[in-house]
Amino acid sequence: MAHDPEMDRDAVAAAAAAPDPGTAEAVRCADCARSDSLVTDLDPVDRMPIPVEAVAGFPDGVPRAKGLDRRAFLRNGVLGLASIYAASRIDWTRAYEAAVAEGASPANQLVMIYLNGGNDGLNTIVPIADYDAYTAARPNLARAQGPSVAGGRVGSTVMPGTGGAHAWANVCVSGTGNNNDTRGFDTLWGDGSGGAGSDLAVWPAADYTPANRSHFDSRDYWFAGALQKMTTGWLGRWLDLYGSTDNPLQAVSIDSTISKQIRAARAPVSAVRSLNGVEFRVDNVATSLVNTTEQMAPVAAAAVGKGNDGLARARETYARTVQVSRSLRTLVGAPVAAGYPQSDLSNRLQLAAVLLSANLGVKVITLDWGSLDTHGNQLASQDPQLTTLSRALAAFRDDLTARGIEGRVMTVVFSEFGRRVASNNTGTDHGAGGLMMAMGSSVRGGFRGEFPGLRALYQGDLRVTTDFRAVYSSVVSEWLGGDPAAVIPGGPFPLGGPLAG
Amino acid sequence: MSPRRAVPPRRKRTRRPAAGGAQAALTEPMVDRLMWRAGFGPSEADRKRFKGMGLHRAVDRLMSDPRGPAAGPPPRRRDGSPLRPHESDTDLVLAWCDEMIRTRNPLVERLVFFFHRHFATQRDEVSPPQLMTQQNALFRKYADLGSNRISDFKSLVYEVGEGPAMLRFLTGEDSRKGRLNENYGRELMELFCLGVTNAAGQPNYTEADVVEAARASTGWQINDDNPDAPTAFFTQSRWDEGPKTVLGRTGAFNHRQLVDVVTSHPSHAPFLVTKLWGEFIPSAPDAATVRDLVRIYTGNRFRLRPLVRRILTHPAMLASIKEPAMIKPPVVFAIGVMRALGLGITDDTLFNTLRDMGQVPYFPPTVAGWEGGASWLNTNTALARFSAANRLLSLKYATLPTKAPEDEPGETPKQAFARAHAAVGRPWVGRGTKSSLIYYATKARNTSSNDRIARQRVLRAFLLGGPDAQVM
Numbered sequence: 011m012a013h014d015p016e017m018d019r020d021a022v023a024a025a026a027a028a029p030d031p032g033t034a035e036a037v038r039c040a041d042c043a044r045s046d047s048l049v050t051d052l053d054p055v056d057r058m059p060i061p062v063e064a065v066a067g068f069p070d071g072v073p074r075a076k077g078l079d080r081r082a083f084l085r086n087g088v089l090g091l092a093s094i095y096a097a098s099r100i101d102w103t104r105a106y107e108a109a110v111a112e113g114a115s116p117a118n119q120l121v122m123i124y125l126n127g128g129n130d131g132l133n134t135i136v137p138i139a140d141y142d143a144y145t146a147a148r149p150n151l152a153r154a155q156g157p158s159v160a161g162g163r164v165g166s167t168v169m170p171g172t173g174g175a176h177a178w179a180n181v182c183v184s185g186t187g188n189n190n191d192t193r194g195f196d197t198l199w200g201d202g203s204g205g206a207g208s209d210l211a212v213w214p215a216a217d218y219t220p221a222n223r224s225h226f227d228s229r230d231y232w233f234a235g236a237l238q239k240m241t242t243g244w245l246g247r248w249l250d251l252y253g254s255t256d257n258p259l260q261a262v263s264i265d266s267t268i269s270k271q272i273r274a275a276r277a278p279v280s281a282v283r284s285l286n287g288v289e290f291r292v293d294n295v296a297t298s299l300v301n302t303t304e305q306m307a308p309v310a311a312a313a314v315g316k317g318n319d320g321l322a323r324a325r326e327t328y329a330r331t332v333q334v335s336r337s338l339r340t341l342v343g344a345p346v347a348a349g350y351p352q353s354d355l356s357n358r359l360q361l362a363a364v365l366l367s368a369n370l371g372v373k374v375i376t377l378d379w380g381s382l383d384t385h386g387n388q389l390a391s392q393d394p395q396l397t398t399l400s401r402a403l404a405a406f407r408d409d410l411t412a413r414g415i416e417g418r419v420m421t422v423v424f425s426e427f428g429r430r431v432a433s434n435n436t437g438t439d440h441g442a443g444g445l446m447m448a449m450g451s452s453v454r455g456g457f458r459g460e461f462p463g464l465r466a467l468y469q470g471d472l473r474v475t476t477d478f479r480a481v482y483s484s485v486v487s488e489w490l491g492g493d494p495a496a497v498i499p500g501g502p503f504p505l506g507g508p509l510a511g
Numbered sequence: 512m513s514p515r516r517a518v519p520p521r522r523k524r525t526r527r528p529a530a531g532g533a534q535a536a537l538t539e540p541m542v543d544r545l546m547w548r549a550g551f552g553p554s555e556a557d558r559k560r561f562k563g564m565g566l567h568r569a570v571d572r573l574m575s576d577p578r579g580p581a582a583g584p585p586p587r588r589r590d591g592s593p594l595r596p597h598e599s600d601t602d603l604v605l606a607w608c609d610e611m612i613r614t615r616n617p618l619v620e621r622l623v624f625f626f627h628r629h630f631a632t633q634r635d636e637v638s639p640p641q642l643m644t645q646q647n648a649l650f651r652k653y654a655d656l657g658s659n660r661i662s663d664f665k666s667l668v669y670e671v672g673e674g675p676a677m678l679r680f681l682t683g684e685d686s687r688k689g690r691l692n693e694n695y696g697r698e699l700m701e702l703f704c705l706g707v708t709n710a711a712g713q714p715n716y717t718e719a720d721v722v723e724a725a726r727a728s729t730g731w732q733i734n735d736d737n738p739d740a741p742t743a744f745f746t747q748s749r750w751d752e753g754p755k756t757v758l759g760r761t762g763a764f765n766h767r768q769l770v771d772v773v774t775s776h777p778s779h780a781p782f783l784v785t786k787l788w789g790e791f792i793p794s795a796p797d798a799a800t801v802r803d804l805v806r807i808y809t810g811n812r813f814r815l816r817p818l819v820r821r822i823l824t825h826p827a828m829l830a831s832i833k834e835p836a837m838i839k840p841p842v843v844f845a846i847g848v849m850r851a852l853g854l855g856i857t858d859d860t861l862f863n864t865l866r867d868m869g870q871v872p873y874f875p876p877t878v879a880g881w882e883g884g885a886s887w888l889n890t891n892t893a894l895a896r897f898s899a900a901n902r903l904l905s906l907k908y909a910t911l912p913t914k915a916p917e918d919e920p921g922e923t924p925k926q927a928f929a930r931a932h933a934a935v936g937r938p939w940v941g942r943g944t945k946s947s948l949i950y951y952a953t954k955a956r957n958t959s960s961n962d963r964i965a966r967q968r969v970l971r972a973f974l975l976g977g978p979d980a981q982v983m
Contacts, residue, residue, distance in 0.1 A: 281891040312943030320836040324981040332891040
């Protein structure tokens with residue numbers, strides 16, 4: 011190729027990183043991978059099984075110049091590339107190594123399901139011990155005791171182990187109320203003892219005090235793990251301290267946007283909506299002619315001037331996307347489990363199960379789901395969502411079990427606040443003291459927080475008995491690993507008992 | 512008194528340096544900047560019209576051009592059928608997008624879009640859809656600064672709050688004396704006028720203020736017996752006529768008096784001017800700028816024209832002119848692609864791309880609209896944005912006689928790049944990116960016609976959908 015005077019230094023380096031179109035071929039050899047460890051500080055390879063998915067996902071992305079083997083590239087090439095990648099703080103090779111190293115030693119994994127809008131806990135778990143006060147406060151909305159009345163009120167089913175004080179609304183227990191599913195919150199709950207088969211922990215009034223009834227502030231506080239607006243989420247800070255500096259798949263929002271919970275100062279994270287279309291693609295251009303995803307790598311790596319956060323964000327995001335595409339392309343077509351109810355939540359949980367079991371270093375998954383801001387028409391709106399949620403969670407648990415990873419996955423369900431005890435007619439306004447739950451055989455099931463009762467309310471709301479940050483702190487200390495004080499400011503926040511076990 | 516004359520005379524020239532600023536002749540990158548931030552990207556006609564003009568003059572033109580009728584014929588689907596916005600939500604969205612594409616004054620539609628996100632109303636909670644169309648027209652009345660020079664924010668709040676779409680969305684129609692619904696009362700303060708806390712972090716209002724605001728807002732209902740002409744009406748007996756104390760002031764307030772009280776709170780003006788600033792400029796305004804904008808806004812009785820003018824002519828509009836620094840919202844990005852390619856709506860492609868990128872007008876995710884800013888870009892939306900450019904390019908190719916980019920057998924890689932760049936409206940592309948693409952064009956196979964056409968497809972998709980196309 012003739013020398014092009016317009017080609018600046020960046021472009022030369024970037025071009026070196028681009029695969030030669032048409033000549034890139036798969037490197038599927040563990041020996042090559044072994045040589046990598048010579049130039050990095052990774053563990054010796056004999057303790058590092060290489061997940062086939064990760065290797066399969068890597069080769070097209072490996073910058074390969076003619077006549078340069080992989081080891082030589084790593085020795086000679088990385089230095090040359092360092093300058094351009096420093097701009098966006100990305101180093102493909104290290105990224106790959108990190109993913110391999112992490113995939114090799116799966117740690118505990120966390121799934122956070124956020125119920126958007128402020129779920130009404132009192133119509134999910136009915137306070138039977140305060141039933142008179144409950145029906146008086148919400149005459150149009152109250153659940154019946156016992157079976158549902160045909161064409162009338164939804165009933166409720168007493169939760170074992172609560173001494174008859176609490177009952178699940180029948181729209182979320184196995185059987186007729188739940189579309190005849192054999193599963194529901196009741197089957198996850200078991201006998202509520204915390205022993206085997208009691209795999210659902212419940213905090214009936216989790217929040218912060220004084221509760222600020224704004225969706226947006228409350229949401230931001232829950233996401234930040236702090237009672238202030240922060241640029242990072244609580245899980246993002248955990249990732250900054252204990253996560254990977256290179257693997258954006260360590261925390262995945264199965265959403266079109268990245269959850270504020272996993273926003274980090276340094277750690278890369280990702281959003282994946284589905285496995286359809288995980289590559290950059292141009293219509294009518296065969297991948298054999300141009301691998302568009304790989305062509306994007308040098309384009310996204312161009313240096314950005316100082317102080318331009320917008321362009322830096324754009325280029326870095328595209329670069330991260332290339333990285334994610336390389337990993338996820340291997341999962342396209344991976345089988346998903348049956349047994350889920352038809353819903354968007356199910357589709358996303360199915361993807362979560364695929365990602366959690368794929369040895370890609372996934373540690374945290376977030377999902378934002380639902381429309382639970384039920385100021386009006388609450389029964390018609392909340393009830394079907396509770397049905398979907400309970401069935402999908404139960405199916406998710408079965409899916410994880412079948413994949414042999416249920417024991418390492420904890421699922422936490424929360425919402426930004428509970429709703430007012432008294433109804434406003436057909437709905438409920440913003441309140442405090444929401445329902446928080448954790449699911450998994452690793453979780454100690456049962457009522458883990460005190461129910462404050464309906465007789466001593468605070469400004470018409472449930473009194474908050476669990477600071478949500480206490481649950482987060484225990485997730486950090488007992489599950490993910492790490493120092494809660496370094497992640498959740500303002501502590502310590504004791505939970506009053508173990509979360510796991 | 513004209514709005515401009517009403518500006519208090521304390522303006523300091525020193526705060527507005529001429530260098531790179533207000534009166535310097537606009538260069539092409541500056542014109543492009545203005546037309547992206549205050550529109551949906553430049554056309555060649557825009558470049559010709561504004562190049563060499565001062566920023567103040569160019570902004571005056573943008574604010575003075577009345578909206579007028581849209582250019583060209585209304586859209587038709589390929590089977591010849593028109594859009595039916597009240598029969599299909601897809602068509603509802605596309606009909607507004609069509610306004611954005613064909614408008615003669617893109618600033619109007621940008622402001623309509625701002626109002627929609629500020630007073631976010633979700634179509635899935637609001638039926639019939641005519642209510643959304645009606646609210647959109649209301650926004651347009653206040654956004655058309657060329658026709659409505661006295662457009663003011665407080666009156667807009669009056670009309671939005673008493674409009675059927677908001678009454679339905681925030682369930683104000685269910686709120687009556689003795690059976691309050693706090694939804695609207697809360698959002699009026701939190702989202703529309705004040706924010707939860709002021710700049711010092713102190714709460715702007717209390718829970719008691721929310722209840723009192725809800726009392727003042729009672730009495731309104733909707734008559735949508737004729738869905739094509741929905742109206743809101745006030746029933747005295749449903750209104751809570753008693754005295755209320757809101758933000759420290761007491762009176763038997765009705766909705767308009769409530770809005771007067773709320774907008775006279777000291778946090779209102781800083782809240783609103785800062786938010787409007789953020790629509791056009793990515794860096795936060797400093798304290799002096801906020802004070803200046805507040806003075807312009809309150810000194811002109813909440814009128815929008817002087818405020819918009821002040822923001823668009825601020826030197827910060829032209830900051831980082833060599834490397835655009837503001838992330839395009841998906842709607843601005845996609846409408847920009849449509850306009851750059853000269854595409855009209857003929858099918859659902861545009862709707863689908865907006866959905867994938869995470870911004871379907873009329874369907875904000877929450878009452879607070881879309882978060883925006885850096886949050887627009889993540890590993891999912893980067894794919895969606897590239898795919899949007901790719902799909903819209905394919906639509907464009909389908910309109911060509913060749914059904915593909917032309918083949919130019921003799922062209923050099925640099926010529927191939929230049930042709931691709933011109934074909935997509937000469938968008939900004941960074942030096943490193945350009946070199947990278949020229950290098951690609953050099954290395955790409957070009958022996959057959961298919962090879963060369965593929966090269967054009969790739970170059971155009973990268974220029975329209977790559978990382979550099981995401982900033983303005």
